[in-house]
Amino acid sequence: MTDTSVPAVGTADRDLRAFIAGLPKAELHVHHVGSASPRIVSELAARHPDSKVPADPEALVDYFTFTDFAHFIEVYLSVVDLIRTPEDVRLLTYEVARDMARQQVRYAELTLTPFSSTRRGIDARAFMEAIEDARKSAEAEFGTVLRWCFDIPGEAGLEAAEETTRLATDDRIRPEGLVSFGLGGPEIGVPRPQFKPYFDRAVAAGLRSVPHAGETTGPETVWDALTELRAERIGHGTSSARDPKLLAHLAEHRIPLEVCPTSNIATRAVRTLEEHPIKEFARAGVLVTVNSDDPPMFGTDLNNEYAVAARLLELDEQGLAGLAKNAVEASFLDAAGKARIAEEIDAYTAAWLTH
Ligand SMILES: Nc1ncnc2c1ncn2[C@@H]1O[C@H](CCC(=O)c2cccc(C(=O)O)c2)[C@@H](O)[C@H]1O
Numbered sequence: 001m002t003d004t005s006v007p008a009v010g011t012a013d014r015d016l017r018a019f020i021a022g023l024p025k026a027e028l029h030v031h032h033v034g035s036a037s038p039r040i041v042s043e044l045a046a047r048h049p050d051s052k053v054p055a056d057p058e059a060l061v062d063y064f065t066f067t068d069f070a071h072f073i074e075v076y077l078s079v080v081d082l083i084r085t086p087e088d089v090r091l092l093t094y095e096v097a098r099d100m101a102r103q104q105v106r107y108a109e110l111t112l113t114p115f116s117s118t119r120r121g122i123d124a125r126a127f128m129e130a131i132e133d134a135r136k137s138a139e140a141e142f143g144t145v146l147r148w149c150f151d152i153p154g155e156a157g158l159e160a161a162e163e164t165t166r167l168a169t170d171d172r173i174r175p176e177g178l179v180s181f182g183l184g185g186p187e188i189g190v191p192r193p194q195f196k197p198y199f200d201r202a203v204a205a206g207l208r209s210v211p212h213a214g215e216t217t218g219p220e221t222v223w224d225a226l227t228e229l230r231a232e233r234i235g236h237g238t239s240s241a242r243d244p245k246l247l248a249h250l251a252e253h254r255i256p257l258e259v260c261p262t263s264n265i266a267t268r269a270v271r272t273l274e275e276h277p278i279k280e281f282a283r284a285g286v287l288v289t290v291n292s293d294d295p296p297m298f299g300t301d302l303n304n305e306y307a308v309a310a311r312l313l314e315l316d317e318q319g320l321a322g323l324a325k326n327a328v329e330a331s332f333l334d335a336a337g338k339a340r341i342a343e344e345i346d347a348y349t350a351a352w353l354t355h
């Protein structure tokens with residue numbers, strides 16, 4: 001006979017997952033192409049049958065298993081090759097927002113790499129119109145507010161930096177939803193300081209600096225991002241844990257880290273979740289935000305990243321609400337926008353804990 005007095009293993013975990021599923025959230029580090037779900041990839045692959053990306057969602061699980069960071073970028077670029085027309089761009093953006101809304105994401109800063117599209121022949125203005133059309137439809141229909149980060153694909157060099165900066169700063173081209181400027185791709189062999197003039201121009205044009213740093217290289221790259229690229233938040237920043245002075249600096253200056261735990265395992269930047277430095281960040285007083293990076297490619301979503309963080313940081317519902325509010329605080333929303341989501345988080349948490 002089953003002993004019903006003993007809670008089934010995992011009940012607490014299930015309750016926390018249910019709490020997370022309904023928790024209003026903000027996401028600060030998530031890539032446009034990297035958010036293409038199997039459903040979206042299949043639709044794009046069917047449109048472009050010459051692509052090497054499998055159209056069958058089940059085959060995508062194997063295809064999205066990476067041997068290292070370089071392999072991840074290789075696969076990533078094969079998905080980039082599926083985005084060939086402004087309509088592909090619009091579809092991807094709109095469907096990504098739908099997937100976010102299902103997870104109660106109220107606000108997201110989505111990282112786009114417009115250079116990858118313009119160099120493949122998509123007209124810059126048509127690209128901007130496509131993302132803006134998707135942004136406005138998504139906000140009206142799903143209630144999810146999107147803002148853009150344009151990032152330089154570092155490995156593609158200064159030509160990519162120049163083009164990304166032009167697209168981000170030319171008043172006749174830059175989209176209304178653009179708030180920030182980033183730098184992604186591999187770090188090894190791609191020194192950050194060479195991008196200083198481009199970040200200077202972007203910051204002068206009113207954009208916020210949010211480069212990836214310390215994902216696959218050491219803390220010196222994070223220092224470079226801070227001192228040379230004027231970073232206001234750090235993408236990943238994983239290796240900061242190896243430099244106590246850096247942790248103290250990040251904490252003192254309230255420079256948030258955009259932590260993406262499952263991504264770090266999938267790209268082999270960190271060996272296991274148990275070894276992930278998120279605990280050290282929190283202990284040092286750094287403003288930690290939790291993000292999904294390239295969720296379907298890493299077999300995760302934002303809700304799962306919150307569940308992972310809850311386990312690693314030993315958070316209860318109040319702790320998770322605090323984590324969600326960290327992302328709101330670290331976002332580039334205005335004060336009223338931040339207050340609105342923070343209040344929603346508090347109201348949801350209070351209602352959950354009293355019923
Ligand atoms: N975890 C990540 N960490 C870092 N970056 C990540 C992560 N996830 C996704 N990215 C994205 O990968 C892009 C890389 C694209 C790139 O390197 C490249 C090189 C040469 C040519 C072209 C091209 O398009 O022709 C592109 C970055 O810009 C970034 O947005």
Ligand SMILES: [Zn+2]
Binds near residue numbers: 029235293
């Ligand atoms: Zn990233």
